[in-house]
Amino acid sequence: MAGKRVTIRDVAISAGVSYQTVSRALNDKPEIDATTKERVLDAARELGFRPSRFARALVRQDTTSVGLVIPDLLNPFFTEVASAALEAARKRGWHVVVYDTAGDGEQELGTLEVIGSQVDAIVGYLNAPADVVARYTGGIPVVYIGRESAGASFGSIRVDGEAGIHAAVAHLVAGGRCRIGMLDHEHAAPSARSRWYLDALRSHGLSGWVLGAGQSVEGGEIGVAALLDAHPDLDGLLTYNDVIAIGAVRRARMLGRRVPQDCAVIGFDGVQIGSLVEPPLSTVRIDTRQLGALAVEQVATLLAGATPEVTTITGTLVLRGTA
Amino acid sequence: MAGKRVTIRDVAISAGVSYQTVSRALNDKPEIDATTKERVLDAARELGFRPSRFARALVRQDTTSVGLVIPDLLNPFFTEVASAALEAARKRGWHVVVYDTAGDGEQELGTLEVIGSQVDAIVGYLNAPADVVARYTGGIPVVYIGRESAGASFGSIRVDGEAGIHAAVAHLVAGGRCRIGMLDHEHAAPSARSRWYLDALRSHGLSGWVLGAGQSVEGGEIGVAALLDAHPDLDGLLTYNDVIAIGAVRRARMLGRRVPQDCAVIGFDGVQIGSLVEPPLSTVRIDTRQLGALAVEQVATLLAGATPEVTTITGTLVLRGTA
DNA sequence: ACCGGTCACGTGACCGGTCACGGAGAGTGT
DNA sequence: ACACTCTCCGTGACCGGTCACGTGACCGGT
Numbered sequence: 130m131a132g133k134r135v136t137i138r139d140v141a142i143s144a145g146v147s148y149q150t151v152s153r154a155l156n157d158k159p160e161i162d163a164t165t166k167e168r169v170l171d172a173a174r175e176l177g178f179r180p181s182r183f184a185r186a187l188v189r190q191d192t193t194s195v196g197l198v199i200p201d202l203l204n205p206f207f208t209e210v211a212s213a214a215l216e217a218a219r220k221r222g223w224h225v226v227v228y229d230t231a232g233d234g235e236q237e238l239g240t241l242e243v244i245g246s247q248v249d250a251i252v253g254y255l256n257a258p259a260d261v262v263a264r265y266t267g268g269i270p271v272v273y274i275g276r277e278s279a280g281a282s283f284g285s286i287r288v289d290g291e292a293g294i295h296a297a298v299a300h301l302v303a304g305g306r307c308r309i310g311m312l313d314h315e316h317a318a319p320s321a322r323s324r325w326y327l328d329a330l331r332s333h334g335l336s337g338w339v340l341g342a343g344q345s346v347e348g349g350e351i352g353v354a355a356l357l358d359a360h361p362d363l364d365g366l367l368t369y370n371d372v373i374a375i376g377a378v379r380r381a382r383m384l385g386r387r388v389p390q391d392c393a394v395i396g397f398d399g400v401q402i403g404s405l406v407e408p409p410l411s412t413v414r415i416d417t418r419q420l421g422a423l424a425v426e427q428v429a430t431l432l433a434g435a436t437p438e439v440t441t442i443t444g445t446l447v448l449r450g451t452a
Numbered sequence: 453m454a455g456k457r458v459t460i461r462d463v464a465i466s467a468g469v470s471y472q473t474v475s476r477a478l479n480d481k482p483e484i485d486a487t488t489k490e491r492v493l494d495a496a497r498e499l500g501f502r503p504s505r506f507a508r509a510l511v512r513q514d515t516t517s518v519g520l521v522i523p524d525l526l527n528p529f530f531t532e533v534a535s536a537a538l539e540a541a542r543k544r545g546w547h548v549v550v551y552d553t554a555g556d557g558e559q560e561l562g563t564l565e566v567i568g569s570q571v572d573a574i575v576g577y578l579n580a581p582a583d584v585v586a587r588y589t590g591g592i593p594v595v596y597i598g599r600e601s602a603g604a605s606f607g608s609i610r611v612d613g614e615a616g617i618h619a620a621v622a623h624l625v626a627g628g629r630c631r632i633g634m635l636d637h638e639h640a641a642p643s644a645r646s647r648w649y650l651d652a653l654r655s656h657g658l659s660g661w662v663l664g665a666g667q668s669v670e671g672g673e674i675g676v677a678a679l680l681d682a683h684p685d686l687d688g689l690l691t692y693n694d695v696i697a698i699g700a701v702r703r704a705r706m707l708g709r710r711v712p713q714d715c716a717v718i719g720f721d722g723v724q725i726g727s728l729v730e731p732p733l734s735t736v737r738i739d740t741r742q743l744g745a746l747a748v749e750q751v752a753t754l755l756a757g758a759t760p761e762v763t764t765i766t767g768t769l770v771l772r773g774t775a
Numbered sequence: 776a777c778c779g780g781t782c783a784c785g786t787g788a789c790c791g792g793t794c795a796c797g798g799a800g801a802g803t804g805t
Numbered sequence: 806a807c808a809c810t811c812t813c814c815g816t817g818a819c820c821g822g823t824c825a826c827g828t829g830a831c832c833g834g835t
Contacts, residue, residue, distance in 0.1 A: 134513075136821060147785050152823060162783060177591050182569050183513075184821035187506040188790050190457075192570065194549070202535040203724070205528070212525040215552045224570060226517070227550045229538045246505050247515065247547060268500050346728065375728055401526070405669065405698060407730030459791060470815045475793060483813060507791035511820050 213421025349376025408450025536744025672699025
């Protein structure tokens with residue numbers, strides 16, 4: 130039992146034929162006698178033979194698998210993207226290997242290195258700069274999700290929230306609010322979303338405050354507490370994503386703010402659970418299913434040898450309960 | 453550009469060495485001159501050479517990848533399990549290929565067939581009976597999640613919610629409730645959870661009603677509407693999972709029931725978002741991280757040749773807002 | 776009895792790498 | 806100048822399959 134792998138030749142000698150015949154039997158090739166085929170199949174079953182996927186894939190180079198790299202599968206936005214990508218990949222008969230980097234830059238690079246020799250292409254929400262990624266992945270097609278500057282050598286799905294965020298700010302201002310803050314992500318460089326926010330404020334003659342927050346409910350709770358501490362009269366809040374917004378709404382209410390009356394909140398992403406919390410979250414919605422599908426589509430074009438392109442997906446303001 | 457794949461031998465002739473030397477250079481083997489190595493690496497880079505993962509894996513049979521089959525990645529319970537499994541697999545250096553069967557039995561079998569020749573083991577929340585699964589997977593190790601009867605030839609993580617559901621019913625009864633319904637899943641066979649529910653009711657001298665519901669928020673909404681229609685004086689509700697419960701709470705409130713005053717609701721799974729909805733969902737909590745970790749662990753033991761076992765993970769009642 | 780045509784099966788090459796050898800050339804000691 | 810090591814690199818086999826051929830048995834037709 131501890132023994133070696135049972136190969137096609139073991140089956141062959143057990144059935145008293147050549148290994149080529151075994152291959153024929155297993156692959157439903159026509160040029161084989163029915164009884165022989167039966168005998169071979171029996172032998173294979175008896176020995177518990179399983180063809181090596183590597184050997185098989187080596188010769189007929191068909192199986193493609195793409196690596197999906199995301200920072201946090203527990204963030205519903207990424208879950209939705211992953212789900213959509215999975216579905217799109219299934220339609221093409223591709224396999225999707227999922228990697229969760231836990232938002233950790235080091236793990237991201239480690240993942241890219243491992244993955245680079247294990248998949249045919251990579252789709253991911255990557256933080257590392259393009260040249261670093263290129264070095265780690267060794268030249269396989271890469272499609273970025275949600276980055277502004279993708280670099281010329283990669284495919285990219287750009288998330289354009291400019292119009293959505295401008296609309297969001299305009300809505301808040303129209304509601305008479307003028308002390309509007311933002312909880313951004315925590316990375317060194319401020320996000321494009323925060324720039325859009327500042328732009329929008331400026332166009333209304335306002336200024337605001339941007340504070341970094343962890344990308345989790347708890348991060349939103351901590352962030353909003355800090356923001357309210359510094360600016361107790363905050364009457365509007367935008368967030369980097371919905372998860373942060375949900376945390377922010379919770380904590381704001383615990384701190385005695387009525388949402389949306391005292392302080393309106395608008396998230397970003399448009400995840401499903403946003404509509405389940407109380408009050409339902411207003412947000413700039415991204416079509417995650419389309420996003421996932423587009424990413425897979427780009428992989429397909431890159432794999433076919435096309436030059437990388439940038440597809441843009443646009444967020445739209447969805448007003449529910451919190452604003 | 454449209455040409456063939458660039459192999460190790462192309463690199464070899466380009467660098468003016470034998471292909472063995474190329475292999476040495478790429479794998480950081482010691483027996484190679486530094487300058488030669490550099491030259492080879494340059495040539496490889498120039499040609500855009502990428503080693504074939506299949507050829508490599510074929511000879512040193514180390515890379516293991518497990519297939520994770522789940523019915524619906526958008527259901528947060530499965531997301532949490534997947535996340536935990538991903539993390540556990542990463543620790544072992546395994547790759548995880550994720551498949552979403554969309555709760556469809558046909559797709560499940562199709563997936564198993566494809567996957568069977570693409571991964572070394574399967575972990576999954578499978579519906580098909582054991583013998584069918586065995587036929588489709590062709591004998592590779594399989595670990596079931598959340599099934600009562602696993603069959604002797606598979607590993608299995610059993611979800612034991614008996615104590616939790618009994619506690620849930622006891623709590624409802626202690627609160628003076630005696631018209632307690634349940635929204636089960638929709639499959640042909642009633643779930644173990646519904647049996648536990650009926651058992652628990654019986655032990656209190658009560659009887660109840662079980663209704664199948666789709667495993668989604670919407671399913672819960674529809675289900676509770678039907679249940680309230682048939683039994684307007686329903687004062688307690690258990691559900692197959694939290695997602696259904698969330699839908700049930702929403703619709704129940706829309707139908708004028710106060711939760712928990714008029715009708716208490718207790719879900720199952722203990723997903724994170726349960727604590728974010730309003731009111732926070734009471735539930736029978738399963739430790740999803742442990743579940744995922746245990747599944748991977750079982751795969752490891754099966755891969756090592758051990759005989760399949762059954763591990764049990766026990767749910768505990770968590771009382772929050774809805775009961 | 777001879778011949779061409781199927782049918783069933785075996786032989787050899789190949790997919791793209793890795794590994795165990797063996798051998799050439801340079802460097803040492805005497 | 807000799808043998809002897811050591812370093813560096815090439816040759817051959819192999820991993821476990823698939824595919825393009827080649828070959829022998831069997832068939833009916835003349």
